[in-house]
Amino acid sequence: MAVKKTKEEPLKPNEIYNPEEYCPVCGKHISERCEHIESFEKELQEEVNKQVEEKTEDPVMTAFDELENRPSDEQIEQWKKTFGNIYLTMLDTDVAVVYRKLKRGEYKALVAKGLQNIDLENEIFRVAVIWPKKMTVIDYDAGVVSTVATMILKVSGFISEQEAVMLTREL
Numbered sequence: 001m002a003v004k005k006t007k008e009e010p011l012k013p014n015e016i017y018n019p020e021e022y023c024p025v026c027g028k029h030i031s032e033r034c035e036h037i038e039s040f041e042k043e044l045q046e047e048v049n050k051q052v053e054e055k056t057e058d059p060v061m062t063a064f065d066e067l068e069n070r071p072s073d074e075q076i077e078q079w080k081k082t083f084g085n086i087y088l089t090m091l092d093t094d095v096a097v098v099y100r101k102l103k104r105g106e107y108k109a110l111v112a113k114g115l116q117n118i119d120l121e122n123e124i125f126r127v128a129v130i131w132p133k134k135m136t137v138i139d140y141d142a143g144v145v146s147t148v149a150t151m152i153l154k155v156s157g158f159i160s161e162q163e164a165v166m167l168t169r170e171l
């Protein structure tokens, strides 16, 4: 049987057979849909369903959706209108931070103030974090502020993915 299943693109059952093929068990043409073909298709369909399920289940979004105080979809749409692209980082199942890109001018202004290291990270966090807004940097663990500041620099295009990874540590 011409099964060319790949992880990336699950096949639909009607795509798996060559029209010239016969059942390897009983030898009937596939169009006769013998019990072997039926059961093989059923198995394959289950596998496909499983793959689709795994693909759509995003642990970050699932954790975000389970937050008690999660911002509403309307609120998120409003932020998108105001800020353009916005981002979510989940640092734990219950620590979520929503932020926007830092504009080049904003970043330059912070650097021009002579801010460095933790002070710079705190200011990046303060400027770009959209939610939760009532919390300030002192409400977070240092690791959270540092990690989110690094992610903000990354999404803003000021540092590469590799640099972001290199700068980020679990504390």
Ligand SMILES: [Zn+2]
Pocket (backbone or CB within 6 Å): 023, 024, 025, 026, 027, 028, 034, 035, 036, 037
């Ligand atoms: Zn058969």
